[in-house]
Amino acid sequence: MLSDMRKMIEEIIDQNKGHDIVTLDVQDKTVIAKYMIIASGDSSRHVKALAEHVIKGLKKYDKVSVEGMEEGNWVILDFQGIMVHIFRPEVREYYKIEELWQ
Numbered sequence: 001m002l003s004d005m006r007k008m009i010e011e012i013i014d015q016n017k018g019h020d021i022v023t024l025d026v027q028d029k030t031v032i033a034k035y036m037i038i039a040s041g042d043s044s045r046h047v048k049a050l051a052e053h054v055i056k057g058l059k060k061y062d063k064v065s066v067e068g069m070e071e072g073n074w075v076i077l078d079f080q081g082i083m084v085h086i087f088r089p090e091v092r093e094y095y096k097i098e099e100l101w102q
Contacts, residue, residue: 018041
């Protein structure tokens, strides 16, 4: 079930022109999530739109916790053990979150 949700989120991001999608299995590294999906949007508006598409896709299953929608530089979605990080490219490069979890 969770891996199906993960695939669905990846597809939503990909279909809406999100890029550099990386999925990390972090269940052996932390208790906060089983998977982290990291992706980039081209602008703040694109980052927000990607997040909105994911929220809309997941809404029928359960509530999604959201942080960062106001600015749109880095939006975090938390859904049943899946954390989705959507960045503007320069913000992603600055924080290098993949390096923290790999």
